[in-house]
Amino acid sequence: KKEQLELLATVDAVTKDGVQLRLAGNISSVKELDMVLKYGAQGVGLFRTEFLYMDRSSFPTEEEQFEVYKLVAEKVGNETVVIRTLDIGGDKHLDYFQLPEEQNPFLGYRAIRISLDRKDMFKTQMTAILRASHYGNIKMMFPMISSVEEVQVAKAVLNEVKEELDQQGVPYNRNIPVGIMIEVPAAVMIADLLAEEVDFFSIGTNDLVQYVLAVDRMNEQIAHMYHPYHPGVLRMIRMTVEAARRVGIDISVCGEMAADERSLPLWLEMGISDLSMSPQALLKVKHRALNTLASEARETAKSCFRHRTSTETEEILTAFAGRSG
Numbered sequence: 001k002k003e004q005l006e007l008l009a010t011v012d013a014v015t016k017d018g019v020q021l022r023l024a025g026n027i028s029s030v031k032e033l034d035m036v037l038k039y040g041a042q043g044v045g046l047f048r049t050e051f052l053y054m055d056r057s058s059f060p061t062e063e064e065q066f067e068v069y070k071l072v073a074e075k076v077g078n079e080t081v082v083i084r085t086l087d088i089g090g091d092k093h094l095d096y097f098q099l100p101e102e103q104n105p106f107l108g109y110r111a112i113r114i115s116l117d118r119k120d121m122f123k124t125q126m127t128a129i130l131r132a133s134h135y136g137n138i139k140m141m142f143p144m145i146s147s148v149e150e151v152q153v154a155k156a157v158l159n160e161v162k163e164e165l166d167q168q169g170v171p172y173n174r175n176i177p178v179g180i181m182i183e184v185p186a187a188v189m190i191a192d193l194l195a196e197e198v199d200f201f202s203i204g205t206n207d208l209v210q211y212v213l214a215v216d217r218m219n220e221q222i223a224h225m226y227h228p229y230h231p232g233v234l235r236m237i238r239m240t241v242e243a244a245r246r247v248g249i250d251i252s253v254c255g256e257m258a259a260d261e262r263s264l265p266l267w268l269e270m271g272i273s274d275l276s277m278s279p280q281a282l283l284k285v286k287h288r289a290l291n292t293l294a295s296e297a298r299e300t301a302k303s304c305f306r307h308r309t310s311t312e313t314e315e316i317l318t319a320f321a322g323r324s325g
Protein backbone atom coordinates (compact mmCIF):
# COMPACT_ATOMS: atom_id res chain seq x y z
CA LYS A 1 0.00 0.00 0.00
CA LYS A 2 2.78 2.41 0.97
CA GLU A 3 4.77 1.53 -2.16
CA GLN A 4 1.66 1.97 -4.29
CA LEU A 5 1.08 5.40 -2.82
CA GLU A 6 4.69 6.36 -3.42
CA LEU A 7 4.17 5.86 -7.13
CA LEU A 8 1.89 8.89 -6.95
CA ALA A 9 4.74 11.24 -6.01
CA THR A 10 5.26 12.45 -9.57
CA VAL A 11 1.59 12.44 -10.58
CA ASP A 12 -0.40 15.71 -10.69
CA ALA A 13 -3.04 16.21 -8.00
CA VAL A 14 -6.10 16.47 -10.21
CA THR A 15 -9.65 15.18 -9.81
CA LYS A 16 -11.20 12.70 -12.26
CA ASP A 17 -12.95 15.59 -13.98
CA GLY A 18 -9.85 17.76 -14.23
CA VAL A 19 -9.89 20.09 -11.24
CA GLN A 20 -6.27 20.85 -10.42
CA LEU A 21 -5.14 21.04 -6.79
CA ARG A 22 -1.87 22.31 -5.35
CA LEU A 23 -0.67 20.17 -2.47
CA ALA A 24 2.18 21.61 -0.43
CA GLY A 25 3.88 20.34 2.70
CA ASN A 26 4.01 21.63 6.28
CA ILE A 27 7.44 21.35 7.85
CA SER A 28 8.68 21.71 11.41
CA SER A 29 12.25 20.63 10.65
CA VAL A 30 14.69 20.43 7.77
CA LYS A 31 14.37 16.65 7.87
CA GLU A 32 10.67 16.87 7.05
CA LEU A 33 11.59 18.85 3.97
CA ASP A 34 13.16 15.74 2.47
CA MET A 35 9.88 13.90 2.83
CA VAL A 36 8.00 16.83 1.27
CA LEU A 37 10.32 16.72 -1.74
CA LYS A 38 10.23 12.94 -1.97
CA TYR A 39 6.45 12.94 -2.07
CA GLY A 40 6.40 15.49 -4.86
CA ALA A 41 4.71 18.32 -2.98
CA GLN A 42 4.36 21.69 -4.62
CA GLY A 43 6.55 23.57 -2.23
CA VAL A 44 6.23 24.27 1.47
CA GLY A 45 2.92 25.86 2.44
CA LEU A 46 3.83 26.25 6.10
CA PHE A 47 7.35 26.40 7.47
CA ARG A 48 6.96 26.37 11.26
CA THR A 49 10.10 28.16 12.40
CA GLU A 50 9.72 27.25 16.08
CA PHE A 51 12.16 24.34 15.82
CA LEU A 52 14.98 26.79 15.11
CA TYR A 53 14.35 28.32 18.51
CA MET A 54 13.80 25.10 20.46
CA ASP A 55 16.24 22.66 22.10
CA ARG A 56 18.94 25.26 22.61
CA SER A 57 19.99 27.76 25.26
CA SER A 58 19.62 31.10 23.48
CA PHE A 59 17.89 32.72 20.53
CA PRO A 60 19.22 31.66 17.12
CA THR A 61 21.28 34.37 15.44
CA GLU A 62 20.32 36.06 12.20
CA GLU A 63 23.07 34.13 10.43
CA GLU A 64 21.89 30.75 11.75
CA GLN A 65 18.34 31.46 10.65
CA PHE A 66 19.42 32.83 7.29
CA GLU A 67 21.36 29.64 6.52
CA VAL A 68 18.34 27.44 7.21
CA TYR A 69 15.84 29.61 5.31
CA LYS A 70 18.20 29.81 2.35
CA LEU A 71 18.80 26.07 2.37
CA VAL A 72 15.07 25.33 2.38
CA ALA A 73 14.36 27.89 -0.38
CA GLU A 74 17.12 26.46 -2.54
CA LYS A 75 16.06 22.87 -2.04
CA VAL A 76 12.48 23.71 -2.95
CA GLY A 77 13.68 25.32 -6.18
CA ASN A 78 10.97 26.91 -8.30
CA GLU A 79 8.15 26.19 -5.87
CA THR A 80 7.30 28.54 -3.01
CA VAL A 81 8.17 28.36 0.67
CA VAL A 82 5.85 30.09 3.12
CA ILE A 83 7.91 30.97 6.17
CA ARG A 84 5.83 31.71 9.24
CA THR A 85 7.34 34.01 11.82
CA LEU A 86 7.76 32.64 15.32
CA ASP A 87 4.66 31.08 16.88
CA ILE A 88 5.66 30.33 20.49
CA GLY A 89 3.49 30.57 23.56
CA GLY A 90 0.32 28.51 23.88
CA ASP A 91 1.70 24.98 24.01
CA LYS A 92 5.22 25.85 22.73
CA HIS A 93 7.89 27.09 25.13
CA LEU A 94 11.56 28.01 25.05
CA ASP A 95 13.87 27.15 27.94
CA TYR A 96 15.74 30.45 27.71
CA PHE A 97 12.77 32.76 27.24
CA GLN A 98 10.69 33.08 30.38
CA LEU A 99 7.01 33.27 29.48
CA PRO A 100 4.57 34.33 32.21
CA GLU A 101 2.48 31.71 34.00
CA GLU A 102 -0.95 32.13 32.44
CA GLN A 103 -4.47 30.97 33.23
CA ASN A 104 -5.24 30.67 29.51
CA PRO A 105 -2.01 30.34 27.54
CA PHE A 106 -3.80 29.95 24.21
CA LEU A 107 -5.52 33.27 24.87
CA GLY A 108 -2.34 34.83 26.11
CA TYR A 109 1.13 35.95 25.23
CA ARG A 110 1.61 34.09 21.97
CA ALA A 111 2.85 34.24 18.38
CA ILE A 112 2.62 37.69 16.72
CA ARG A 113 1.85 39.23 20.12
CA ILE A 114 5.31 38.23 21.34
CA SER A 115 6.96 39.29 18.08
CA LEU A 116 5.39 42.76 18.22
CA ASP A 117 6.40 43.05 21.86
CA ARG A 118 9.98 41.93 21.22
CA LYS A 119 10.84 43.87 18.10
CA ASP A 120 14.56 43.07 18.37
CA MET A 121 13.80 39.37 18.03
CA PHE A 122 11.18 39.98 15.33
CA LYS A 123 13.56 42.11 13.26
CA THR A 124 16.31 39.51 13.49
CA GLN A 125 13.98 36.88 12.09
CA MET A 126 12.60 39.15 9.38
CA THR A 127 16.10 40.15 8.31
CA ALA A 128 17.07 36.50 7.96
CA ILE A 129 13.92 35.74 5.95
CA LEU A 130 14.40 38.75 3.65
CA ARG A 131 18.04 37.90 3.02
CA ALA A 132 17.03 34.34 2.13
CA SER A 133 14.34 35.64 -0.24
CA HIS A 134 17.13 36.49 -2.67
CA TYR A 135 17.81 32.76 -3.12
CA GLY A 136 14.35 31.36 -3.75
CA ASN A 137 10.65 31.83 -3.84
CA ILE A 138 9.87 32.85 -0.26
CA LYS A 139 6.68 34.26 1.21
CA MET A 140 6.40 35.63 4.75
CA MET A 141 3.45 34.84 7.01
CA PHE A 142 2.35 36.14 10.42
CA PRO A 143 0.57 33.82 12.90
CA MET A 144 -2.43 34.50 15.11
CA ILE A 145 -3.44 37.85 13.67
CA SER A 146 -6.56 39.26 15.30
CA SER A 147 -6.63 42.89 14.11
CA VAL A 148 -5.77 45.21 11.23
CA GLU A 149 -3.43 47.15 13.54
CA GLU A 150 -1.26 44.09 14.15
CA VAL A 151 -0.80 43.63 10.43
CA GLN A 152 -0.03 47.30 9.93
CA VAL A 153 2.55 47.34 12.72
CA ALA A 154 4.14 44.11 11.48
CA LYS A 155 4.37 45.56 7.98
CA ALA A 156 5.90 48.76 9.37
CA VAL A 157 8.57 46.71 11.12
CA LEU A 158 9.16 44.84 7.87
CA ASN A 159 9.67 48.16 6.09
CA GLU A 160 12.23 49.22 8.69
CA VAL A 161 14.12 46.00 8.08
CA LYS A 162 13.96 46.53 4.33
CA GLU A 163 15.41 50.04 4.70
CA GLU A 164 18.24 48.71 6.84
CA LEU A 165 19.07 46.10 4.21
CA ASP A 166 18.89 48.75 1.49
CA GLN A 167 21.35 50.92 3.39
CA GLN A 168 23.73 47.99 3.65
CA GLY A 169 23.25 47.07 0.01
CA VAL A 170 22.11 43.55 0.91
CA PRO A 171 20.03 41.92 -1.84
CA TYR A 172 16.51 40.63 -1.11
CA ASN A 173 13.17 40.33 -2.87
CA ARG A 174 11.55 43.71 -2.24
CA ASN A 175 8.21 42.35 -3.48
CA ILE A 176 8.20 39.44 -1.05
CA PRO A 177 4.54 38.41 -0.64
CA VAL A 178 3.24 38.94 2.89
CA GLY A 179 0.34 36.96 4.30
CA ILE A 180 -1.37 36.03 7.51
CA MET A 181 -2.79 32.97 9.20
CA ILE A 182 -6.53 33.13 9.64
CA GLU A 183 -7.00 31.22 12.88
CA VAL A 184 -8.77 33.60 15.27
CA PRO A 185 -12.53 34.18 14.91
CA ALA A 186 -12.12 37.98 14.88
CA ALA A 187 -9.84 37.65 11.87
CA VAL A 188 -12.59 35.78 10.05
CA MET A 189 -15.12 38.47 10.88
CA ILE A 190 -12.81 41.20 9.54
CA ALA A 191 -11.37 39.10 6.72
CA ASP A 192 -12.55 41.68 4.17
CA LEU A 193 -10.51 44.38 5.95
CA LEU A 194 -7.47 42.16 6.45
CA ALA A 195 -7.54 41.10 2.81
CA GLU A 196 -6.85 44.72 1.83
CA GLU A 197 -3.61 44.58 3.84
CA VAL A 198 -1.97 41.38 2.66
CA ASP A 199 -1.18 39.22 -0.37
CA PHE A 200 -2.58 35.95 0.94
CA PHE A 201 -4.45 34.15 3.69
CA SER A 202 -3.75 30.71 5.04
CA ILE A 203 -6.46 29.19 7.20
CA GLY A 204 -5.05 27.51 10.31
CA THR A 205 -7.82 25.14 11.19
CA ASN A 206 -6.05 23.70 14.26
CA ASP A 207 -6.36 26.96 16.13
CA LEU A 208 -9.49 28.14 14.36
CA VAL A 209 -11.42 25.09 15.56
CA GLN A 210 -10.19 25.54 19.12
CA TYR A 211 -11.07 29.25 19.19
CA VAL A 212 -14.41 29.00 17.39
CA LEU A 213 -15.64 26.17 19.58
CA ALA A 214 -13.86 27.29 22.76
CA VAL A 215 -12.30 23.84 22.97
CA ASP A 216 -8.65 23.71 24.06
CA ARG A 217 -6.87 21.64 21.43
CA MET A 218 -4.59 20.11 24.09
CA ASN A 219 -7.30 19.12 26.58
CA GLU A 220 -8.00 15.37 26.44
CA GLN A 221 -11.11 15.68 28.51
CA ILE A 222 -12.94 17.69 25.86
CA ALA A 223 -11.23 16.22 22.81
CA HIS A 224 -14.58 14.73 21.77
CA MET A 225 -15.87 18.29 21.37
CA TYR A 226 -13.11 19.31 18.99
CA HIS A 227 -15.13 19.13 15.76
CA PRO A 228 -13.59 20.47 12.53
CA TYR A 229 -16.92 19.74 10.81
CA HIS A 230 -18.96 21.85 13.22
CA PRO A 231 -21.23 24.13 11.15
CA GLY A 232 -19.74 27.12 13.00
CA VAL A 233 -16.28 26.18 11.73
CA LEU A 234 -17.46 25.52 8.18
CA ARG A 235 -19.22 28.87 8.04
CA MET A 236 -16.10 30.64 9.30
CA ILE A 237 -14.01 28.99 6.61
CA ARG A 238 -16.50 29.90 3.94
CA MET A 239 -16.61 33.53 5.08
CA THR A 240 -12.84 33.73 4.88
CA VAL A 241 -12.78 32.29 1.38
CA GLU A 242 -15.46 34.68 0.19
CA ALA A 243 -13.63 37.71 1.60
CA ALA A 244 -10.36 36.64 -0.02
CA ARG A 245 -12.06 36.06 -3.33
CA ARG A 246 -13.82 39.43 -3.33
CA VAL A 247 -10.53 41.26 -2.83
CA GLY A 248 -8.67 38.86 -5.10
CA ILE A 249 -5.94 37.55 -2.81
CA ASP A 250 -4.69 33.96 -2.61
CA ILE A 251 -6.09 31.58 -0.05
CA SER A 252 -4.96 28.22 1.24
CA VAL A 253 -5.61 25.88 4.14
CA CYS A 254 -2.70 24.65 6.25
CA GLY A 255 -4.30 23.13 9.36
CA GLU A 256 -4.84 19.42 9.98
CA MET A 257 -8.21 19.60 8.25
CA ALA A 258 -6.30 19.82 4.96
CA ALA A 259 -4.64 16.50 5.80
CA ASP A 260 -8.00 14.79 6.28
CA GLU A 261 -8.92 13.50 2.84
CA ARG A 262 -12.58 13.45 3.79
CA SER A 263 -12.56 17.28 3.69
CA LEU A 264 -11.83 17.36 -0.03
CA PRO A 265 -15.47 17.95 -1.09
CA LEU A 266 -15.56 21.03 1.15
CA TRP A 267 -12.50 22.54 -0.53
CA LEU A 268 -13.80 21.74 -3.98
CA GLU A 269 -17.15 23.32 -3.22
CA MET A 270 -15.58 26.46 -1.76
CA GLY A 271 -13.08 26.70 -4.59
CA ILE A 272 -9.97 26.22 -2.46
CA SER A 273 -7.27 24.53 -4.51
CA ASP A 274 -4.21 25.23 -2.33
CA LEU A 275 -3.73 22.85 0.58
CA SER A 276 -0.72 22.41 2.81
CA MET A 277 -0.34 19.42 5.11
CA SER A 278 2.04 17.20 7.02
CA PRO A 279 4.21 15.28 4.55
CA GLN A 280 2.75 11.95 5.73
CA ALA A 281 -0.67 13.02 4.43
CA LEU A 282 0.35 14.22 0.97
CA LEU A 283 -0.03 11.01 -1.01
CA LYS A 284 -3.17 9.94 0.78
CA VAL A 285 -4.89 13.23 -0.10
CA LYS A 286 -3.58 13.08 -3.64
CA HIS A 287 -4.89 9.55 -3.99
CA ARG A 288 -8.30 10.70 -2.84
CA ALA A 289 -8.29 13.63 -5.31
CA LEU A 290 -7.40 11.31 -8.19
CA ASN A 291 -10.40 9.15 -7.32
CA THR A 292 -12.88 11.96 -6.86
CA LEU A 293 -15.33 13.53 -9.26
CA ALA A 294 -15.36 17.20 -8.30
CA SER A 295 -18.91 17.61 -9.60
CA GLU A 296 -20.14 14.86 -7.27
CA ALA A 297 -18.01 16.07 -4.37
CA ARG A 298 -19.49 19.57 -4.66
CA GLU A 299 -23.03 18.22 -4.42
CA THR A 300 -22.04 16.31 -1.30
CA ALA A 301 -20.43 19.40 0.22
CA LYS A 302 -23.51 21.50 -0.52
CA SER A 303 -25.54 19.15 1.60
CA CYS A 304 -22.93 19.44 4.39
CA PHE A 305 -23.46 23.19 4.49
CA ARG A 306 -27.15 22.54 5.10
CA HIS A 307 -26.62 20.12 7.98
CA ARG A 308 -27.10 21.24 11.53
CA THR A 309 -24.63 18.96 13.28
CA SER A 310 -21.00 17.96 12.90
CA THR A 311 -22.04 14.33 13.26
CA GLU A 312 -24.17 14.42 10.11
CA THR A 313 -21.49 16.18 8.13
CA GLU A 314 -18.80 13.80 9.31
CA GLU A 315 -20.95 10.79 8.38
CA ILE A 316 -21.66 12.14 4.92
CA LEU A 317 -18.04 13.03 4.23
CA THR A 318 -16.80 9.72 5.54
CA ALA A 319 -19.28 7.83 3.39
CA PHE A 320 -18.38 9.88 0.33
CA ALA A 321 -14.66 9.23 0.80
CA GLY A 322 -15.37 5.53 1.21
CA ARG A 323 -17.51 5.42 -1.92
CA SER A 324 -15.41 7.30 -4.46
CA GLY A 325 -12.66 4.78 -5.20
Ligand code: PEP
Pocket residue numbers: 046048087183203204205206207208254255256
Ligand atom coordinates in the same frame (compact mmCIF):
# COMPACT_ATOMS: atom_id res chain seq x y z
C1 PEP B 1 -3.07 25.90 12.75
O1 PEP B 1 -3.32 26.51 13.78
O2 PEP B 1 -3.94 25.32 12.06
C2 PEP B 1 -1.70 25.80 12.24
C3 PEP B 1 -1.45 25.31 11.03
O3 PEP B 1 -0.68 26.21 13.02
P1 PEP B 1 -0.16 25.45 14.33
O4 PEP B 1 -0.74 24.07 14.30
O5 PEP B 1 1.32 25.48 14.20
O6 PEP B 1 -0.68 26.31 15.42
Ligand code: MG
Pocket residue numbers: 143183204206207
Ligand atom coordinates in the same frame (compact mmCIF):
# COMPACT_ATOMS: atom_id res chain seq x y z
MG1 MG C 1 -1.97 27.90 14.65
